[in-house]
Amino acid sequence: MDQPIILLIVAAIVFALVVGVGISLRVNARKKGLDDRRGIDAEVTGELSIDDVAEAVEKDKAEARGSEVPTEPASRLVRLRERLAKSNSGLGRGLLNLLSRDNLDESAWEEIEDTLILADVGVEPTTELVDRLRERVKVLGTRDPEEVRGLLREELIKLVDPTMDRSLADTGKDGDPSVILVVGVNGAGKTTTVGKIARVLVAEDKSVLLGAADTFRAAAAEQLSTWGERVGVETVRKEEGADPASVAYSAVEKGQADGSDVVLIDTAGRLQNKRGLMDELGKVKRVATRPLGEGHEIDEVLLVLDATTGQNGMQQAKVFAEAVDITGIVLTKLDGTAKGGIVVAVQRELGVPVKLIGLGEGADDLAPFTAEGFVDALLD
Numbered sequence: 083m084d085q086p087i088i089l090l091i092v093a094a095i096v097f098a099l100v101v102g103v104g105i106s107l108r109v110n111a112r113k114k115g116l117d118d119r120r121g122i123d124a125e126v127t128g129e130l131s132i133d134d135v136a137e138a139v140e141k142d143k144a145e146a147r148g149s150e151v152p153t154e155p156a157s158r159l160v161r162l163r164e165r166l167a168k169s170n171s172g173l174g175r176g177l178l179n180l181l182s183r184d185n186l187d188e189s190a191w192e193e194i195e196d197t198l199i200l201a202d203v204g205v206e207p208t209t210e211l212v213d214r215l216r217e218r219v220k221v222l223g224t225r226d227p228e229e230v231r232g233l234l235r236e237e238l239i240k241l242v243d244p245t246m247d248r249s250l251a252d253t254g255k256d257g258d259p260s261v262i263l264v265v266g267v268n269g270a271g272k273t274t275t276v277g278k279i280a281r282v283l284v285a286e287d288k289s290v291l292l293g294a295a296d297t298f299r300a301a302a303a304e305q306l307s308t309w310g311e312r313v314g315v316e317t318v319r320k321e322e323g324a325d326p327a328s329v330a331y332s333a334v335e336k337g338q339a340d341g342s343d344v345v346l347i348d349t350a351g352r353l354q355n356k357r358g359l360m361d362e363l364g365k366v367k368r369v370a371t372r373p374l375g376e377g378h379e380i381d382e383v384l385l386v387l388d389a390t391t392g393q394n395g396m397q398q399a400k401v402f403a404e405a406v407d408i409t410g411i412v413l414t415k416l417d418g419t420a421k422g423g424i425v426v427a428v429q430r431e432l433g434v435p436v437k438l439i440g441l442g443e444g445a446d447d448l449a450p451f452t453a454e455g456f457v458d459a460l461l462d
């Protein structure tokens with residue numbers, strides 16, 4: 083072979099080797115780079131579960147809305163139940179002690195009656211409960227503490243009525259928003275309750291709009307807007323003194339246009355006279371659902387009642403019930419009273435269920451009401 087040809091072949095082999103080694107070095111370097119980056123990413127992110135990602139997305143969503151993230155419902159309920167047990171355990175424990183006495187004579191039964199009346203259970207339900215307890219204790223004969231507790235629990239649950247439908251009308255019909263009107267005297271906790279309900283609904287991924295139909299005081303609309311901002315929902319409001327019905331109308335109109343799930347309307351609760359209250363609430367109720375067309379009535383009218391006001395509160399409740407058809411009761415400030423018996427009295431008086439209870443001033447201090455949960459907290 084000619085020398086130049088041999089040289090050419092050698093040069094080609096050397097070139098091929100150099101290119102091959104070069105490519106392999108680059109590929110390795112890239113692979114190493116990627117591995118290093120992956121290592122750093124893994125260090126930064128740690129092990130991310132689906133839940134972590136969901137939580138992060140929720141936080142981002144809430145931050146984008148400029149609002150706070152509600153606490154998890156399960157932990158909230160435990161905390162609220164503890165608070166209810168704390169303020170009302172005297173009632174349950176008092177009854178248990180009395181019923182466990184060796185000698186359950188007439189004076190003991192009278193004491194049981196007094197305990198129930200003092201806790202605002204009301205005369206008629208008290209008499210019913212005591213009659214039933216007397217009957218069952220007689221049948222039972224000997225009484226060990228567990229039996230007494232079980233018996234009292236059963237009878238109290240019956241009294242509170244576990245069969246009532248306590249669900250909130252938070253789903254509208256035919257794609258329209260559900261319209262919830264919130265009524266009650268000033269100071270009962272209406273605005274706070276509207277804010278708390280909005281927070282619960284937002285946490286359930288529902289879209290909510292607030293209507294500030296308490297136009298009597300500018301501060302009321304301001305307070306409602308502040309609650310709205312906290313949970314990232316809009317508030318429809320008008321100037322002080324505007325017609326409350328027109329605010330309700332505008333809120334529902336906007337709710338429908340926006341495709342909101344729920345429109346929550348806060349109202350004024352001045353009890354200047356019954357006629358005035360009836361006229362005002364009646365008009366708000368009639369006009370609010372007009373944007374939704376014929377046949378769409380208000381989905382829910384919630385009466386907010388301060389549990390600490392006792393018989394006075396019951397009188398107010400009756401006036402509101404006459405002014406507008408109430409569909410559910412929110413009993414607020416149960417954390418500040420040992421008179422939890424008002425739950426029974428108000429349900430009896432108005433014939434509508436307690437649906438929610440307020441157990442503090444905090445944003446998450448609102449709990450769905452259940453007969454079993456309530457009675458268990460009393461007996462804790």
Ligand SMILES: Nc1nc2c(ncn2[C@@H]2O[C@H](COP(=O)(O)OP(=O)(O)OP(=O)(O)O)[C@@H](O)[C@H]2O)c(=O)[nH]1
Pocket residue numbers: 266267268269270271272273274275296302305350351414415416417418439440441442443447
């Ligand atoms: N302890 C306690 N306080 C509550 C509860 N609910 C509301 N409050 C307080 O009660 C006070 C009155 O509440 P509001 O929501 O302003 O009452 P309102 O009925 O809207 O009254 P107006 O704004 O005057 O129309 C506030 O200080 C609330 O923080 C509750 O469940 N427990």
